[in-house]
Amino acid sequence: MSGDLQVNKILGAVLATGLVIMGVKLGAEAIYHREAPEKAGYHIEVADTGGEGGAAAAVDTPPDWGTVIPTADIAAGEKTFQTKCTSCHNNANGGPNAIGPNLWGVVGRPVASHPGMDYSDAMKAHAKEVPNWSWDAIYAFLGAPSKVVKGTKMTFVGVKKPEDRINLIAYLHSQGSTGYAVPAPNPAAASEGAAASPAAAEAASK
Numbered sequence: 705m706s707g708d709l710q711v712n713k714i715l716g717a718v719l720a721t722g723l724v725i726m727g728v729k730l731g732a733e734a735i736y737h738r739e740a741p742e743k744a745g746y747h748i749e750v751a752d753t754g755g756e757g758g759a760a761a762a763v764d765t766p767p768d769w770g771t772v773i774p775t776a777d778i779a780a781g782e783k784t785f786q787t788k789c790t791s792c793h794n795n796a797n798g799g800p801n802a803i804g805p806n807l808w809g810v811v812g813r814p815v816a817s818h819p820g821m822d823y824s825d826a827m828k829a830h831a832k833e834v835p836n837w838s839w840d841a842i843y844a845f846l847g848a849p850s851k852v853v854k855g856t857k858m859t860f861v862g863v864k865k866p867e868d869r870i871n872l873i874a875y876l877h878s879q880g881s882t883g884y885a886v887p888a889p890n891p892a893a894a895s896e897g898a899a900a901s902p903a904a905a906e907a908a909s910k
C-alpha cells in the first residue's frame with residue numbers, strides 16, 4: 705500500500721514537473737509567436753529611395769502641356785540633361801547611340817525606333833502599347849523608368865520633381881522635336897490633376 709502511495713507521489717511529481725515544463729514551453733512559444741508577425745511584416749523598400757516620396761509618384765498626373773511648355777526653363781532642363789542623361793545618351797543631330805539611344809528629336813518619336821539601338825524586349829513591348837513618346841508618355845517614363853517600363857535597360861531612378869521633369873522635356877523638345885506640336889493651353893483640364901496644378905500654377909506665374 706505504502707509502496708503504491710510512493711509510486712503515486714512520484715508519478716504526481718513527474719506529472720507536475722511535466723506540466724511546469726509544458727507551461728514554460730507554451731509561454732515561450734506565445735512570446736515567439738508574438739514576435740513572428742513583426743518579422744514577417746518587415747520588408748525593405750528599395751524602389752522609392754531616390755525620390756521625394758513614393759506617394760507623390762503614385763499621383764503624378766501630367767501637367768497641362770500647353771500651359772507649362774511655353775513658360776518652361778529650357779536652360780534648367782539642359783542642365784538636368786547634362787548632369788543626369790549624358791552618361792548614357794548623346795542627343796546631337798545624327799549623333800551615335802551610346803548605352804542608350806540617341807535622343808535628338810525624341811519627343812513625339814515612335815518608341816524604340818532609333819536605328820541601330822538594341823532595345824530591351826520590355827521597351828519593344830512598350831512600343832506596342834504606347835506607340836510614341838507623347839508629352840504624357842515621356843513625362844511618365846522619365847518620372848520612374850523602371851516602373852513605367854518594367855524590365856527596361858535604362859537603369860535610372862527617374863527625375864522625380866515635376867518642375868525639373870517639365871523643364872527637361874521642354875529642353876528635349878527644343879532639340880529636334882519642335883515639329884511636334886505643343887497643344888493649346890487647357891488649364892481647366894490641368895486643374896483636374898491635383899499633382900499637376902501646383903507645377904502648372906507655378907510655371908504660369910513666372
Ligand code: HEC
Nearest residue numbers: 788789792803804805815816817823824827856857858860
Ligand atoms: C544608365 C544609363 C542611362 C541613363 C542615365 C539614362 N538613360 Fe535613357 N535609356 C537608357 C537605355 C539603355 C535605354 C534603352 C532602354 C530599353 O531598351 O529598355 C534608354 C531609353 C531612353 C528613352 C527611350 C528612347 C527611345 O528611343 O524609345 C528616353 C526618352 C530616354 N532614355 C531618356 C533619358 C533621359 C532624358 C535621361 C536623363 C534624365 C536618361 N534617359 C538617362 C540608358 C540611360
